[in-house]
Amino acid sequence: MTDAPNEGKLTRFLDFTQLIDMASECVGGKSNNPSFKEHEYTQFGKWMDGWETRRKRIPGHDWCVIQLGIQGIIRGIDVDISYFSGSYAPRMSIQAANLNEEKVPDIPPRGIKTGAAATPEEFGIISELKSDSWEYLVPMSELKPGDPDSSHNYFFVNSQQRWTHIRLNIFPDGGIARLRVYGTGQRDWTSSDAKEPIDLVAIAFGGVCVGFSNAHFGHPNNMIGVGKPKSMADGWETARRLDRPPVLKSDENGLLQVPGCEWAVFRLAHPGVITQIEIDTKYFKGNSPDSCKVDGCILTTQEEEDMVRQ
Structure with a gap:
């Protein structure tokens, strides 16, 4: 997988070298x-x-x-x-x-x-x-x-x-x-049991990041890679926002007031019913996100392409 950032609006990678290396070290090849x-x-x-x-x-x-x-x-x-x-x-x-x-x-x-x-x-x-x-x-x-x-x-x-x-x-x-x-x-879905739980966003099955706000220290595709992470290099880490206030304050509910957020958008390998989501911050000590949220939608291929062009 590449770590080359492509920051900004939701955008399809035009350079194929920003796609997944299907023979990378995490699946048997050399990444260095x-x-x-x-x-x-x-x-x-x-x-x-x-x-x-x-x-x-x-x-x-x-x-x-x-x-x-x-x-x-x-x-x-x-x-x-x-x-x-x-x-x-x-x-x-x-x-x-x-x-x-x-x-x-x-x-x-x-x-x-x-x-x-x-x-x-x-x-x-x-x-x-x-x-x-x-x-x-x-x-x-x-x-x-x-x-x-x-x-x-x-x-x-x-x-x-x-x-x-x-x-x-x-x-x-x-x-x-x-x-x-x-x-x-791309998984061979004809041999899959529809009732068997499966990781719908896994790279190995066809999941892919189609856009993100920041990838300074690691590409979002790393989060959906093969196997367990071995270090922070196997995850997604963004640059610290320069527009954050010099002194952080919390609101009446105790939540920190910070501007904006970082985001990544993934296309699932196959449509499905999501029953469980796992967010793993292993190895991110002192630099893991304070909180996160996950949204979902159903888009046709044409609708995704239209959003990419916006």
Whole structure:
């Protein structure tokens, strides 16, 4: 998930990089930016922060299959080549598939190690996915070198389908620092029990923040992320309002008199009857909000778009 603020009126994010990274660290990927250690080497050569393959000495090209941490609709992809200036992959493509979990073969974890290629047995198992015939989201495209002004390679994806896995092809070999897959989650609701309680705003199911007043220290999407928070970085924190009075006073009911409020608007993953709401302020010690309220409404897609344009 991105922390880039988009403050002000209710507005739809125009830049797909402000959507959810469906392969982020909270669901299995890396959220930190690539780093470079000038004098660090391994027994296999220069240490690089990313995926780098050896120089190709056999026919073919290199590729990998990635299971998305969040299943859903992909809007855009960022292929980050940071620090791979002389060894970057010159071309790449992206394929995708929507796989039934029950039909995916049991693939042993490869772990994180360098200096080794897939074994014939591992190739045999992964070939059962027939990933070379998956649909193309991004055709073979040239990449720019990993210099500071050209390291990010952005690709828009024009697809309304739900995806669970992607295949990254590099031609013929080389290095890539980070792969970001931006989009919105989408649950398969046909297999859901209508009577079973479910988190309707969860990112993993398709919930998303469509607007907010302030996101100085963290994006509201963090609140509806996957799993339990590990620190304040996993929540939403706004900048302190500069229009607050120098001395706070309370009214006759004991409530503090402070101007304005901060807000965030979410679109639920699916219409439903809300029976319980949980507000978790864990790790916010001394900077949690004094109070909050939650409003709800029913909007059609067109009504939401009309409000966004206001």
